[in-house]
Amino acid sequence: MALNVNEIFFSIQGESIYAGIPCVFVRLTGCNLRCAYCDTTYARENGTSMEIRQLMKKIRGFRCMLVEITGGEPLIQEETPFLINELLKTGYKVLLETNGTIDIRMVPPECIKIVDIKCPSSNEKDKIDLNNIKHLGMNDQIKFVIQNREDYLYAKNIFKTSCKHIEGGNILFSPVTGKLPPSDLAGWILNDRLDVRFHLQLHKIIWPEVRRGV
Ligand code: SF4
Secondary structure, rough: OEEEEEEEEEEEEEOOOOOOOOOEEEOOOOOOOOOOOOOOOOHHOOOOEEEEEHHHHHOOOOOOOOEEEEOOOOOOOOOHHHHHHHHHHOOOOEEEEEOOOHHHHHHOOEEEEEOOOOOOOHHHHHOHHHHHHOOOOOOEEEEEEEOHHHHHHHHHHHHHHHHHOOOHHEEEEEEEOOOOOHHHHHHHEEEEEOOOEEEEOOHHOOOOOOOOOO
């Protein structure tokens, strides 16, 4: 059983409520979206086929028990849940970053899902399966990437209408780097007294010039 892998690296977790914690990243190749602000376009193609046992060996070599599976969109490869299961069985804490288009019920519940809800400026909002929100568990997270006021109002509306069962600290509002001043987004959240987590992509602050493998 094999997966098409774009890159594997060890870094500081830059997104999610685990931001700041060392983590092994497995970036899988391929994506079913074309978001306007995508910062990992290189992950849409050019992977290497790796057997799950090879991947497990490579991950073990980093000596770190937190692993994030990301992409691209990891759930377009049907073997991804098998890798997640292997990692969980071996005692890893596993995060899965997914773009919100695919039913997350195929993912083992012990895996922590970080589900993107695409806003209008992505040009992909209509492809999102909003039913995923009701399948999120208490440790899962939602991420809104926000480029302008229209995105913010869209995210705020979904937060108010569909996210009552989710702890506010697990709902991330993140500005698009270089497009929306973080202070604008922080101000809107404070002004509206929104119980969400303001969030910056930490890896882009630590390594602003580096484009991949961080
Ligand atoms: S879902 Fe993620 S990887 Fe795919 S196009 Fe959008 S930002 Fe890029």
